[in-house]
Amino acid sequence: MTTVEVRYFASLADRAGRASEALEIGDDARVEDLWTLVLERHPGLGGLRRRPLVACDLEYATWDRRLAGVREVAFLPPVSGG
Amino acid sequence: MVRLQAEPIRVEALLDAVRGDADGAVALFVGTVRDHNDGHRVVELEYHAYETMAAAELGRIVDEAVRRFGVSRIAVVHRVGRLAIGEASVAVAAASAHRSAAFDACRHVVEALKRTAPIWKKETFEGGAVWIEGPDRVPTGNGD
Numbered sequence: 001m002t003t004v005e006v007r008y009f010a011s012l013a014d015r016a017g018r019a020s021e022a023l024e025i026g027d028d029a030r031v032e033d034l035w036t037l038v039l040e041r042h043p044g045l046g047g048l049r050r051r052p053l054v055a056c057d058l059e060y061a062t063w064d065r066r067l068a069g070v071r072e073v074a075f076l077p078p079v080s081g082g
Numbered sequence: 083m084v085r086l087q088a089e090p091i092r093v094e095a096l097l098d099a100v101r102g103d104a105d106g107a108v109a110l111f112v113g114t115v116r117d118h119n120d121g122h123r124v125v126e127l128e129y130h131a132y133e134t135m136a137a138a139e140l141g142r143i144v145d146e147a148v149r150r151f152g153v154s155r156i157a158v159v160h161r162v163g164r165l166a167i168g169e170a171s172v173a174v175a176a177a178s179a180h181r182s183a184a185f186d187a188c189r190h191v192v193e194a195l196k197r198t199a200p201i202w203k204k205e206t207f208e209g210g211a212v213w214i215e216g217p218d219r220v221p222t223g224n225g226d
Contacts, residue, residue, distance in 0.1 A: 007132070009130065009132055009200065009202065010130060010202040010204075010213045010215060010220075011213045011215060011220040011222070011223065014213075014222060014223025015223060049218070055132070055135055055200065058134055058135040058138045058139075059135075059138070060198070074132055074135065074200070076132065076200050077202065077213070077215040077216070077220070078215045078216025078217070078218065079196075079197070079198065079199060079200055079201055079202060079215075079216070080201070080202050080203045080213075080214040080215060080216065081129070081131070081136075081160060081172070081195060081196060081199045081200075081201025081202070081203070082113050082171065082172050082192065082195060082196040082199075082201075
């Protein structure tokens with residue numbers, strides 16, 4: 001098992017009731033496995049109209065990205081800066 | 083120069099950061115908070131950022147634009163926190179030997195940051211508050 005820092009932003013933080021947390025995942029886990037764990041812990045994140053964007057260690061990543069060696073995973077709604 | 087800041091944007095700081103003796107042009111874009119959005123009267127905007135990633139992403143956008151357009155330097159400053167109508171939320175400056183590349187690079191950086199920088203607006207309008215998430219208006223979850 002390994003620990004990753006998970007971060008939520010904007011409406012996802014509202015739905016999760018928190019901005020971040022540390023979660024234990026299996027050594028061969030991928031982003032999609034982490035999301036399954038997140039949904040179990042925070043049912044309020046279920047039923048989103050579109051899957052969030054994902055970032056691993058400050059870069060956008062795909063849902064099949066392996067998390068070995070990753071310290072921080074963020075789930076992001078569509079952005080609206082500018 | 084890439085920065086997220088709570089303080090008001092000083093456009094002169096961006097111009098000073100990019101301009102050099104070999105440059106004949108500086109293009110400057112300033113985005114401001116308008117009083118209406120999607121049929122709603124806007125009261126204020128609150129910008130939230132994933133600050134560490136936003137700084138990294140803006141750096142990647144700037145580096146790519148410098149290479150692609152061959153400009154000398156680019157500066158980007160984006161506000162976080164609460165902004166009133168009329169305040170500058172973002173400024174981009176690009177310096178180049180000639181104006182065409184400066185305009186193109188400036189525009190490219192603005193479009194790219196709006197597409198990918200992890201920054202969100204919380205819009206307070208007459209009647210409520212929503213997160214702006216891409217094309218969606220999502221009610222805020224904490225009742226404010």
